[in-house]
Amino acid sequence: MNELVQLGNFPRSRLPQRPFSTASAYYSTLADIHLEHLSTQRNDAVESAKDCRRKYVARHLFRKLASEMRLDKHGIFESGPFKIFCDDLRPTNVLLNKDFKIVAVIDWEFTYAAPVGFCYSPPWWLLLETPEDWPWGLEDWEFQYERRLQTFLSALEAKEQESLQQGTLESDQILSISMRQSCMSGAFFVNYAARKSWAFDAVFFKWVDKRFFGDDGGDWLGTRLPLLTTQERETMEPFVGRKLAEAKERMLYDSSPRH
Structure with missing residues (x-):
């Protein structure tokens, strides 16, 4: 939230104002924030009409997944405990x-x-650089990360076994199993996309989209657009027009209220 306000022209009034009682409500709010971020960031938000449509549809698809409670694979922790x-x-x-x-x-x-799924995701910093900033591309990041992850999990498992034997760790506190499952199921990338608004597009299109919506047959927009509601489809072109106009204006600050 701090970065969105500081760097993205995100209106403070649109930030969450109260705690959450369920994991699904938290994921849904993050999905709403991703769309609001795209809407309120005036400069450098989109590169073209095609890019804007892809980003618009992707965020609505993510909201759809959140509203259908499909983002959190640890449903047994829907009402907590939150870690x-x-x-x-x-x-x-x-x-x-x-x-x-x-x-x-x-x-x-x-x-x-946060939802327990966040804690079950292995740390992104095993390569000391985020996926979206990796200079050799996302595929290379994934390849290099997988190698480091196995080393990390092996060390973690050894330490967990040692702590279990010493009685300083309970069996239900073991993280290595859940972290391994998080990567195998793709939950790691879902949680990363949910948490990182600035990295959403790179992560969604590389690791999230196909997992939930299947192959696009070479026509991504044609296969994804029908998944949106009628209202969402009808408001897409006006949204695209506004973002392209903002890209031309290049205003440094917009103080007008949004409704």
Whole structure:
């Protein structure tokens, strides 16, 4: 939310104003925010009419999945418990001493209660770079990440077994099994797309779309557009027209209210 307001011209009034009681409500709100982000970001939001249509339809499809409760594969945790989740937990925020022992973890300001599926996703930072910023493309990121993931999970499993034997970890606290399943099922990429508005398009089109909606037969818009509601289809072209006009105007700030 902080980045959307700071960098994306996202209106503060459209941010969530209250806690959530279910995982599906949380996912649905994130899906709504993705569409609102596309709508309110005036500059550099779309590259062309075709690009705008693809982004518009993709976000409505994601909202459809959320409304049908298909995004969260851990449905047994629909009503919680919700776990503490730190969006900024990565190696650069972990401090070590001269013996390479962890002595502190810093930067907790982006910590919140989240659906358990977020915690079951393995960390994206195993390559120290996000998928959308990987200079060699998404396929290479996935290939390299899979190799690092196996190393990470092996180390985690060994530590979990050690902790189980010492009695410092309960069997229902084991993460390695759920993290492995998250990658195998594709839930890792679903959760990443849900959490990362700036990376939504790259992740959705590479890893989410085909998983839920099948092969497009070379006509992505033709096969996906019928999945939208009549109202969503009717409002697409006016939406595209507005975004293209905004791209030409290149206004630095828009203070007009949106309804």
